[in-house]
Amino acid sequence: MAKKQKKPCKYSSVGGQALIEGVMMRGPSGTAMSVRLPSGEIETEYKETKPWREKCKFFSLPLVRGIVGFVESLVTGYGYLMESAEKSTQGLEEDTENLSKLDRWINDHFGEKMMNIIGIISAVLGFGLAFFLFMWLPTFLVDVVTRGMLLKFHALFEGIIRVIIFVLYMVLVSKMKDIHRVFMYHGAEHKSIFCYEHGLELTVENVRKQSRFHPRCGTSFMFVMILLSILLSSALVLIFPGLAEVNRILWIAVKILILPIVMGLGYEFIRYAGRHDNLFVKILAAPGLWMQRITTKEPTDDIIEVGIASLKAALGEGEKVKTETPKPDSDPPVLGGENVE
Numbered sequence: 153m154a155k156k157q158k159k160p161c162k163y164s165s166v167g168g169q170a171l172i173e174g175v176m177m178r179g180p181s182g183t184a185m186s187v188r189l190p191s192g193e194i195e196t197e198y199k200e201t202k203p204w205r206e207k208c209k210f211f212s213l214p215l216v217r218g219i220v221g222f223v224e225s226l227v228t229g230y231g232y233l234m235e236s237a238e239k240s241t242q243g244l245e246e247d248t249e250n251l252s253k254l255d256r257w258i259n260d261h262f263g264e265k266m267m268n269i270i271g272i273i274s275a276v277l278g279f280g281l282a283f284f285l286f287m288w289l290p291t292f293l294v295d296v297v298t299r300g301m302l303l304k305f306h307a308l309f310e311g312i313i314r315v316i317i318f319v320l321y322m323v324l325v326s327k328m329k330d331i332h333r334v335f336m337y338h339g340a341e342h343k344s345i346f347c348y349e350h351g352l353e354l355t356v357e358n359v360r361k362q363s364r365f366h367p368r369c370g371t372s373f374m375f376v377m378i379l380l381s382i383l384l385s386s387a388l389v390l391i392f393p394g395l396a397e398v399n400r401i402l403w404i405a406v407k408i409l410i411l412p413i414v415m416g417l418g419y420e421f422i423r424y425a426g427r428h429d430n431l432f433v434k435i436l437a438a439p440g441l442w443m444q445r446i447t448t449k450e451p452t453d454d455i456i457e458v459g460i461a462s463l464k465a466a467l468g469e470g471e472k473v474k475t476e477t478p479k480p481d482s483d484p485p486v487l488g489g490e491n492v493e
Contacts, residue, residue, distance in 0.1 A: 166345055166466060167368070168459075169229050170338035171236035172330075175459045176229070177341070179466030185232055186462035187239045194458055195239060196465045201228075218419025219412050225370075230275065285321065286378075287404050290314045295400060307389050311382030318378060322446045332449060339364035340451035340459035342444075348467070354460045356453050364448040367425040367433070371447045372440025377418040379439070384410050 168177040174187035182200040189195055204224045205211040211220045290313040294306055325331050346362035347354055385407060389395050395406065425433045451459070 166348065166463065168341040168345065168462070168466075169225075169232065169370075170334050170341055171233055172334065173240035173337070173458075174236040175337050175341050175344075175462040176232045176236075177344075177459075177462040177466035179468065181468070182466065183228075183232075184462050184465030185236065186458045186465065187236050188454070188458050189239060189242060194461050196461050198465045214420060215413070215416030218416040221419055222415045285317055286314055287407060289317065291400050291404060305386075307385035308382065311378070311385065314378055314382070318375070319443070319446075322443065326446050326449075335447055335449040336451045336455050337458065339448040340455045341462075342366040342369065342448060343451065343456065344459035344463045348463060354464060354469075356456050356460070359456050359460060360453070364450065365441045365444045367437050367441065368422055369440065369444055369447075371443050372425070372437060373418055373422045375440040375443050376421055376436070377414050380414045380417050380421075381407065381410070384414060 165180050166177060168175055171185065171187065174185060176183060176185045178201070182198055184196060184198045186194050186196040204220050205217045211217060290310040293313055294309045298306070298309070326335060340359070342364045343359045343362040344354065346366060347359045350362070352358040388406070388410070395403065398406075421436065425437045
């Protein structure tokens with residue numbers, strides 16, 4: 153029986169993100185992406201990158217770095233996600249001879265541009281869905297149920313509904329075949345990083361034994377953000393009782409305005425949790441770690457191989473690039489969404 157896993161023996165500056173049939177890993181000096189191609193081969197690319205917080209001193213300030221990291225992860229993470237989707241379907245394109253004249257004309261004249269347009273539309277719809285589910289819907293439901301009663305506890309009940317919606321949404325999404333597979337790559341990402349942090353050789357056997365629940369995961373970050381938003385909005389209502397009776401559109405605007413504070417505080421907690429293993433951290437990190445039972449799945453060996461390939465490239469182990477081993481005092485990125493994850 154494998155020995156029970158304890159806290160990591162070192163804190164690394166490695167973070168990652170699950171992709172479509174692949175894993176992205178961010179190391180000390182650059183970012184690597186490994187994707188399993190339809191041919192069965194693993195294609196790995198490495199890019200020298202510099203975090204936004206290192207480009208401007210202001211971006212590295214406490215609280216500010218959490219906001220910057222969140223935005224950066226959305227921008228870069230979406231790009232890698234789209235790139236992995238393209239690579240994982242190479243050679244599987246539709247036969248253009250079977251397309252209609254209109255479809256063939258669109259494919260010939262707007263193929264690449266159309267993908268960009270679809271990507272933009274998808275992003276807009278995604279933000280719209282997030283706003284509807286986690287901003288407007290909780291407020292609407294509480295208003296309908298309470299009908300003006302319990303105004304002082306409005307923010308608390310909104311938060312509870314938001315947590316319920318978040319959990320149900322993740323459970324439903326995890327049932328989708330393609331997303332389930334992405335969650336397996338998410339598990340491989342965590343296991344590979346844990347293996348590295350324990351000082352073990354990056355082999356399939358060693359990685360397989362690791363836990364798939366990591367305290368710096370982006371899932372934990374999102375859950376912590378929801379809990380913090382509940383606390384902050386409830387505190388605002390107690391400090392400024394008039395907020396409990398304002399127009400609901402104005403109330404939603406207030407919640408949007410406090411989001412940067414929520415992101416900043418959430419990042420600082422996740423960063424602290426990645427470096428400490430005390431009772432305080434265990435209690436506050438427990439909900440996020442529990443949620444990872446939904447957003448991460450046990451990976452198969454072939455998926456683990458992709459995670460290992462990406463991590464090795466990010467660490468500079470190979471012919472492509474050589475980098476220094478991360479120092480213990482380096483700023484550990486959030487995993488799984490990376491820098492969101």
